[in-house]
Amino acid sequence: MAGPGRxxxxxxxxxxxxxxxxxxxxxxxxxxxxxxxxxxxxxxxPLSPDRAAPTPAxxxxxxxxxxxxxxxxxxxxxxxxxxSAAGLELDRGVAFLLVPVFLxxxxxxxxxxxxxxxxxxxxxxxxxxxxxxxxxxxWRKTHLCxxxxxxxxxxxxxxxxxTWRVGTQxxxxxxxxxxxxxxxxxxxxxxxxxxxxxxVMSTARPTLRYAPERVRVSARKIPAEMTSGSxxxxxxxxxxxxxxxRPDSYDFSFDxxxxxxxxxxxxxxxxxxxxxxxxxxxxxxxxxxxxARETIADHIRDSIGGAEGEIAAxxxxxxxxxxPEEINESMRRTGIYHIISISGLHMALxxxxxxxxxxxxxxxxxxxxxxxxxxxxxxxxxxxxIAAYLIxxxxxxxxxxxxxxxxxxxxxxxxxxAALTMRNLTISAIAVIVVSPHxxxxxxxxxxxxxxxxxxxxxxxxxxxxxDKATTPPQRRSPIAFVTRKLAAGTGTIAMTSIIAGSATxxxxxxxxxxxxxxxxxxxxxxxxxxxxVMFLAVVSALAMPFGFDGPFLYMMGKGLTAxxxxxxxxxxxxxxxxxxxxxxxxxxxxxxxxxxATMATTWLRLAALPFALxxxxxxxxxxxxxxxxxxxAHLVALPIGGGELAVNRVRSNEFTTDNWKHALVSATIVEPxxxxxxxxxxxxxxxxxLPPGAPxxxxxxxxxxxxxxxxxxxxxxxxxxxxxxxxFADLIVIDDATAYYNPCRxxxxxxxxxxxxxxxxxxxxxxxxxxxxxxxxxxFAVRQPYRPWHEQRRFSREARGLxxxxxAEKPKKPxxx
Numbered sequence: 001m002a003g004p005g006r007x008x009x010x011x012x013x014x015x016x017x018x019x020x021x022x023x024x025x026x027x028x029x030x031x032x033x034x035x036x037x038x039x040x041x042x043x044x045x046p047l048s049p050d051r052a053a054p055t056p057a058x059x060x061x062x063x064x065x066x067x068x069x070x071x072x073x074x075x076x077x078x079x080x081x082x083x084s085a086a087g088l089e090l091d092r093g094v095a096f097l098l099v100p101v102f103l104x105x106x107x108x109x110x111x112x113x114x115x116x117x118x119x120x121x122x123x124x125x126x127x128x129x130x131x132x133x134x135x136x137x138x139w140r141k142t143h144l145c146x147x148x149x150x151x152x153x154x155x156x157x158x159x160x161x162x163t164w165r166v167g168t169q170x171x172x173x174x175x176x177x178x179x180x181x182x183x184x185x186x187x188x189x190x191x192x193x194x195x196x197x198x199x200v201m202s203t204a205r206p207t208l209r210y211a212p213e214r215v216r217v218s219a220r221k222i223p224a225e226m227t228s229g230s231x232x233x234x235x236x237x238x239x240x241x242x243x244x245x246r247p248d249s250y251d252f253s254f255d256x257x258x259x260x261x262x263x264x265x266x267x268x269x270x271x272x273x274x275x276x277x278x279x280x281x282x283x284x285x286x287x288x289x290x291x292a293r294e295t296i297a298d299h300i301r302d303s304i305g306g307a308e309g310e311i312a313a314x315x316x317x318x319x320x321x322x323x324p325e326e327i328n329e330s331m332r333r334t335g336i337y338h339i340i341s342i343s344g345l346h347m348a349l350x351x352x353x354x355x356x357x358x359x360x361x362x363x364x365x366x367x368x369x370x371x372x373x374x375x376x377x378x379x380x381x382x383x384x385x386i387a388a389y390l391i392x393x394x395x396x397x398x399x400x401x402x403x404x405x406x407x408x409x410x411x412x413x414x415x416x417x418a419a420l421t422m423r424n425l426t427i428s429a430i431a432v433i434v435v436s437p438h439x440x441x442x443x444x445x446x447x448x449x450x451x452x453x454x455x456x457x458x459x460x461x462x463x464x465x466x467x468d469k470a471t472t473p474p475q476r477r478s479p480i481a482f483v484t485r486k487l488a489a490g491t492g493t494i495a496m497t498s499i500i501a502g503s504a505t506x507x508x509x510x511x512x513x514x515x516x517x518x519x520x521x522x523x524x525x526x527x528x529x530x531x532x533x534v535m536f537l538a539v540v541s542a543l544a545m546p547f548g549f550d551g552p553f554l555y556m557m558g559k560g561l562t563a564x565x566x567x568x569x570x571x572x573x574x575x576x577x578x579x580x581x582x583x584x585x586x587x588x589x590x591x592x593x594x595x596x597x598a599t600m601a602t603t604w605l606r607l608a609a610l611p612f613a614l615x616x617x618x619x620x621x622x623x624x625x626x627x628x629x630x631x632x633x634a635h636l637v638a639l640p641i642g643g644g645e646l647a648v649n650r651v652r653s654n655e656f657t658t659d660n661w662k663h664a665l666v667s668a669t670i671v672e673p674x675x676x677x678x679x680x681x682x683x684x685x686x687x688x689x690x691l692p693p694g695a696p697x698x699x700x701x702x703x704x705x706x707x708x709x710x711x712x713x714x715x716x717x718x719x720x721x722x723x724x725x726x727x728x729f730a731d732l733i734v735i736d737d738a739t740a741y742y743n744p745c746r747x748x749x750x751x752x753x754x755x756x757x758x759x760x761x762x763x764x765x766x767x768x769x770x771x772x773x774x775x776x777x778x779x780x781f782a783v784r785q786p787y788r789p790w791h792e793q794r795r796f797s798r799e800a801r802g803l804x805x806x807x808x809a810e811k812p813k814k815p816x817x818x
Contacts, residue, residue, distance in 0.1 A: 082605070085603040085604060085605045086605065088602075088603055089601060089602060089603055089605060092602055093423070094600055094601070094602070095144070095147075096423070096426060097422060097423070097426050097600045098148075098596075098600065099151060099426065099430060100426055100429035100430045100433055101596055102148050102151035102152050102155065103151050103152075103154060103155040103158070103430065103433045103434075104155060104429075104433060104440045105151075105152050105155060106151065106152035106153060106154060106155020106156040106157075106158070106159070107155040107156070107158065107159045107433060107437045107438075107440040107441070108155075108440060108441060109152065109155070109156055110122075110155070110156045110159035110160060110437075111159060111438070111440075111441050113788075114784055114786075115786055116163075116786070116788050116789060117156075117160065119160065119164075122153060122156045122157040122160050123157065125153040125156070126150065126153045126154060126157055129146055129149045129150040129153050130150055132146040132149075133146035133147050133149075133150050155433065155437065158433065158434060158437045159437040159438065162258070162436070162437050162438060163438075163789055166257065166258055166260065167789075168212070168213070168214075168256070168257045168258070168259075168260050168261070168262055168790075169210060169211070169212050169213055169262050170212065170240060170241060170253070170256070170257065170262050170263070170790070170792065170793035171208075171210075171211075171212050171215075171238055171239070171240045171241075171262055171263035171793060172210070172240060172793045172794075172795075172796025172797055173240060173796055173797045173798050174237070174238065174239050174240065174797075174798075174806075175206070175208070175237075175238055175806075176235065176236070176237045176238070176268070177203045177204065177205060177206060177207075177208060177235070177236065177238065178203060178204040178205045178233070178234070178235050178236075179198070179200060179202075179203055179215070179217075179233065179234065179235075179236045179238075180200075180201050180202045180203070180204075180231065180232070180233040180274065181198035181199050181200045181201045181202075181215070181231070181232065181233075182198065182199045182201060182229065182230070182231050182232075182276075182279060182283065182287075183196055183197070183198055183226065183227070183228055183229065183230045183231070183232055183287075184197040184198060184199055184214070184228060184286065184287070184290065185197040185228060185290055186222075186226070186227065186228060186290075186294060187319065187321035187322070188297075188301075188319075188321060188322045189218070189321050189322060190310075190321070190322050190323060190324045190325060192220075193218045193219065193220060194218065194219050194220075194221070194222050195216065195217075195218045195321060196216070196217055196218070196219060196222070196232065196271070197214065197215075197216050197261075198214065198215055198216075198217065198232065199213065199214050199283070200212060200213055200214065200215060201231070201276070205235075211262075212238075212261075212262020212263045213260065213262060214260050214261055214262060215236075215238060215261065215262060215263045215264065215265065216261050216263075216264045217236050217238075217264065217265045217266055217267055218265075218266045218267070219234075219266065219267040219270060219271055220267075220270065221270050222270065222271055223270075223271075223272065223273050225273065226271070226273055227287075227290075227291050227294060228286075228287045228290035228291050228294060229279065229283070229284065229287030229288075229290070229291065230273050231273065231274050231275070231276040232271040232272065232273060232274070233271065233272055233273075233274050234267045234268075234269055234270065234271035234272060235267070235268045235269060236265050236266065236267050236268065237265045237266055237268060238263040238264070238265040239263060239264055239265050240253075240263060240793050240794075240797065241253040241256035241257070241261070241262075241263070241264065241793070242632065243632055243762040243763065243782055243783055243791070243794070244762060244763055244782040244783075245631065245632075245656070245657045245660045245661070245763055246626070246629050246660065246661065246664060246763050246765055246782065247626075247762075247763065247764070247765045247780045247781065247782040248582075248585075248782075249660060249664070249782070250443075250512065251782075251790070253790050253791060253793075254438070254790045255442075256790075257789065257790035258436075258438045258790075289391060289392070292392065293317045293318075293319065293392055293394075296313075296316065296317050296392070296545070297313040297316075297317050297319045299545070300312045300313045300316060300317075300554065301313055301322075303550070303551060303554040303555070303558075304554055304555070304557065304558035304561075305558070307323065307324050307327050307561075307565060308558040308561040308562055308565065309558065310322040310323045310324070311323060311327075311340065311561050311564075311565075312538070312554065312557055312558065312561060314340050314342075315339075315340070315342070315346065315534070315535065315538055316392075316538050316541075316542060317392050317393060317394075318342050318392070318393035318394040318396070318399075319394075320340060323340070327565060327568070327569075328340075329572070330565075330568045330569050330572035331568050331572075332515070332517070333517060333572045333575045333578055334517055334519055334520060334523035334568050334571045334572050334575060335502065335517030335519070335520025335521075335523055335524065336520070336523050336524060336527055336564075336568060339527070339531055339564075341396070341398055341444075342389075342393045342394075342396065342398065342399045342402075343398035343399060343401075343402050343448060344398070344401070344402040344405070344406075344448075344452060345531075345535075346389075346399075346402075346535060347386050347389065347390075347399065347402040347403060347406050348402070348406065349532065349535040349536065349539070350382075350385055350386055350389050350535070350539055351382040351383075351385065351386050351406050351410070352382075353535070353536055353539040353540075354378070354381055354382040354385045354539065355378040355379065355381075355382045358374070358377065358378040358381055358382075359374065359375070359378050362374040362377070362378070375413065376413060376414050379410045379413040379414055380410075380414060382406075382410055383406075383407060383410040383411070386403055386406055386407070387403065387407075389403075390403045396444065398444055398448045400428070400431075400432055400435075400436075401425075401428045401429070401432055401445075401448055401449065401452070402428075403428075404424075404427060404428035404431050404432075405421075405424040405425060405427075405428045405452075406424075408423075408424040408427055408428070409421075409424055421456045421459075421460075422453075422456050422457070422460065422599075422600070425449070425452055425453060425456055429449055432445065443508065443509075443512040443513070446505075446508045446512075447505040447508050447509065450504045450505050450508060450592075450595060451500075451501040451504050451505050453504070453595065453596075453599040453600075454500050454501060454503070454504035454595065454598075454599060455497060455500055455501060455504075456599065457598060457599030457600070458496075458500050460602075464602075490529075491525065494524060494525055494528050494529075495521060495524075495525055497524075498520065498521050498524040498525070499521060502517075502520055502521070504595060507583065507587065507588050507591050507616070507620075508588065510580055510583050511583055511585070511588045513663065514579060514580060514581060514582060514660075514663035514664050515578040515579055515580060515663050516578055516580055517575070517578060518575055518576055518578065519571050519574070519575045522571060523567070523568065523571045526567045526571070527564050527567055527568065530560050530563055530564050530567075531564065533560055534557055534560040534561060534564070537553045537554075537556050537557040537560065538553075538557060540553050541553035541554050541557060577668055579662060579663040579666050579667070579668070580663075580666065581625060581663075581664060581665065581666040582623050582625060582664055583620045583621070583623060584619050584620060584621070584622045584623040585623075586616075586619050586622070587616045587617070587619040587620045587622070588616070589616075590612050590613070590615045590616030590619065591612070591613060591616035591617075593609075593612045594609040594610070594612035594613035594616060595609070597609035597612065598613075624767060625640075625664075625665060625666075626664075626665070626765035626766060626767060626780075627639060627640075627708055627710065627712070627766055627767055627768045627777075628708070628714060628732060628765070628766035628768075629661050629664075629665070629763070629764070629765055629766075630734055630753060630758065630763060630764040630765075630766065631654070631657060631758075631763055632758050632759065632762045632763040632782070633755070633758065633759075633799075634734060634735070634736040634753075634754075634755040634758050635650065635736065636648060636649065636650055636653055636654060636657060636658075637649045637697075637704075637706075637714065637716050637734055638658070638661050638665075639706060639708055639714060640665045640666075640667055640709075641671065641694040641695070641696060641706075641708070641709060642694045642709050643694075644666070644667055644668040644669060645667060645668075645669045645670075645671045645696075646658070646661060646662055646665060646667035646669065646670055646671065647671045647673070647695075647696035647697055647706055648670060648671070648672065648673065648697065649673050649697045649699065649704045649706070649716050650672075650673065651672050651673065651675075653670070658670055671696045672696075673696060673697035673698065673699045673704060674696065674697070674698050674699070675699050675700065676698065676699070676700040677700065688705050688707075688713060688729050688730075689713075689729060691705065691706075691707040691713065692707065693707055693708070693709045693710070693711050694707065694708070694709040695707045697716070699716075701722075702717060702718035702719070702722045703715065703716070703717050703718070703722050703723075703726065704716040704717075705726075705730075708768060710768050710770050712731040712732065712768045712777070713729055713730045713731050713732075714730065714731070714732045714733075714734070715730040715732070715733045715734070716733075716734045716736065717733060717734070717735050717736065717737075718735075718736050718737065719735065719736075719737040719739075719740065720735060720737060720739075720740040720744045723735050723740075723744050723745075723752070724744045724745075727744060727745035727746070727747055727750055730750060731749070731750065731751065731768065731777055732750075732751045732753070732766055732777055733745065733750060733751070733752045733753070734753050734754075735752065735753070735754045735755060736755055737754065737755055738754070738755040738756045738759065738798065738799040738800075738801075738802055738803060738804065739756075739802055739803070739804055740754045740755070740756065741756070741802060748776065749774065749775075749776050750776075751766065751776055751777040751779060753766075753779065755799055756799055756800060756802050757781075758781075758799075759794065759797050759799035759800040760783075760785070760794060760795070760800045761781035761782070761783045761784070761785065762781055762782035762783035762794075763781070763782045764779050764780065764781050764782070765779070765780045766778070766779050766780075767779075767780075
């Protein structure tokens with residue numbers, strides 16, 4: 001009879017475990033099953049009582065075995081060892097795990113192209129690589145290379161299809177119009193305003209020839225009876241989607257394009273409800289779901305109240321707009337903002353709670369439980385629950401990934417199959433990439449899958465390590481020692497989870513947000529037990545809500561959230577500055593490659609991740625920090641002046657833009673400009689060279705001057721005429737005038753940036769040469785030409801066409817009655 005474990009003792013209390021990765025292995029590479037030897041054998045003499053059994057030598061670890069093996073191998077032997085390990089990886093299913101990796105590479109290639117490809121180009125590449133893969137099936141290595149190329153080509157094609165399918169009509173220029181449309185969604189903002197997502201039905205005064213299909217506008221007040229599905233009308237001011245606030249930062253027009261939002265703005269008055277014909281079935285279904293979300297969110301807010309009610313609504317139905325910004329910021333600084341975003345943690349807690357409650361209820365019916373597959377019943381109920389949770393939470397990418405992973409696991413339970421977590425992650429990644437390829441280049445997809453892959457890979461490695469070690473029966477402990485041990489184990493699990501997930505997502509967070517959370521480990525250790533209880537109460541309250549018994553559970557949930565907010569705020573106040581500045585793209589890519597290798601390899605080939613990780617860490621600083629940043633509307637200019645200070649040219653600047661610039665330039669303080677009246681002797685334009693290096697902006701009569709620590713002088717002028725005198729001394733001149741068609745300076749060393757250039761190519765970053773004063777400054781724009789589909793609207797703005805701002809003609813005043 002075969003033994004139960006890997007040669008472990010079969011005595012009472014011995015534990016066994018089997019690595020899930022061994023289930024991928026083919027028979028030739030699988031480890032042989034242990035065979036029990038008979039008690040005696042004619043050819044084997046038993047040991048005498050006075051002779052002790054020889055003590056086995058300690059088994060070296062995989063890394064030591066690898067180096068010992070390499071030390072005795074020739075180059076050909078090393079190649080054979082690598083080939084053998086690679087064959088074992090393929091037998092264990094690593095080829096399937098790499099499918100989403102190559103699909104994502106193709107998606108990234110598409111969105112990195114300088115020119116929009118036509119459909120025949122990616123289709124031809126797909127057909128060609130597919131034919132090559134089919135022809136080379138007899139040559140395994142060549143076949144695998146062509147399969148990887150085919151997956152990349154399919155990723156390019158999937159992204160192209162999505163871009164064509166979405167085809168969002170984007171507003172080209174700012175305009176005011178009478179808008180009538182059907183309300184898709186209502187969001188209560190923290191500042192008291194209401195944000196409405198509206199499907200446009202018609203426009204008037206003026207009628208827009210190329211009106212966007214969906215807009216997002218805000219209002220101070222709306223009618224009490226207005227809900228999702230209502231038809232609203234009102235006079236609005238619409239603005240085209242903006243681009244990145246600086247080069248290589250988040251592109252809002254890209255997000256708006258794939259979200260179907262063609263414009264944003266605000267009502268100039270309060271919207272009104274109008275009566276219209278019945279909506280299509282899809283619109284009615286969507287509005288019904290949104291009405292249910294709004295009703296549940298309002299009920300939660302009324303029951304709990306305050307910021308706790310807003311967070312509870314975010315956890316249950318995914319409505320986050322009403323959370324106060326100071327609480328959002330404290331959770332970002334402490335690294336626990338992932339609690340607000342519905343993801344794997346929430347899905348797992350919901351599924352686990354439902355299964356636990358049902359299994360406990362079935363345990364009270366032993367006769368029924370003994371005759372029925374109650375585990376499958378609980379899994380089916382959990383599957384329905386997380387599907388409903390996904391729909392009512394807004395279907396964000398992190399929730400999609402978590403739902404698919406858990407759905408695969410629960411379906412596996414229904415069919416008595418093993419739930420292989422890394423394969424679940426692969427299936428969910430493939431589904432997200434096929435449905436929404438643009439999510440690949442966003443922070444949610446990258447950080448969500450990086451954290452999950454790291455956790456799954458670490459757990460699999462730990463399971464392999466435990467499977468190779470014989471375990472002994474645990475000693476009997478007192479109740480206090482037992483509870484202490486369990487608490488220590490739980491704390492260690494939370495700590496390791498936070499460390500692994502934080503390490504896997506650190507560079508992605510720095511690349512997208514230029515910030516880290518130094519005290520995230522302590523914050524997660526402090527709040528995760530509270531969050532677990534809060535999510536249990538959330539599930540129970542959701543189940544009790546239709547019967548009106550949810551009040552006590554929501555009350556306790558609010559108290560838990562109060563404790564979480566207090567802990568987050570206390571740690572945030574003691575957290576150091578979290579801005580870390582810019583990092584290089586190649587470092588992020590190298591670390592991503594290392595993460596893929598480390599999480600998917602099961603043999604010693606995972607050591608190949610080390611050089612990639614080391615190279616990624618060594619190239620973090622290989623990026624140059626901009627000396628000057630310019631907004632795309634030419635209104636705001638900023639430059640670091642030393643001492644952690646960022647000088648700007650406006651007293652009232654855009655808070656979101658300046659916050660992003662502060663993190664990118666590692667600045668803690670905003671220095672506002674000093675304004676002088678025209679003719680003030682303290683501001684002498686005739687001798688601006690007297691400005692000390694690192695001087696902030698000094699402004700007067702349409703002209704602002706500042707001096708970078710390198711000595712370069714920056715001038716910001718309202719028009720070309722005001723800018724002309726600055727040509728004699730400035731190194732950089734920004735002209736806030738779209739009608740300035742030509743360079744007013746004849747000096748080729750002076751860099752002139754006009755409002756028209758910025759309207760066409762987006763925000764800009766300027767770099768001075770610190771080694772040469774006779775070298776012209778270098779400029780990088782956020783948007784490249786020719787335009788991709790999500791930037792096509794830029795060519796139609798008034799500024800891009802060189803036109804002045806639109807001003808309504810004033811009505812002639814009536815003569816006074818004599």
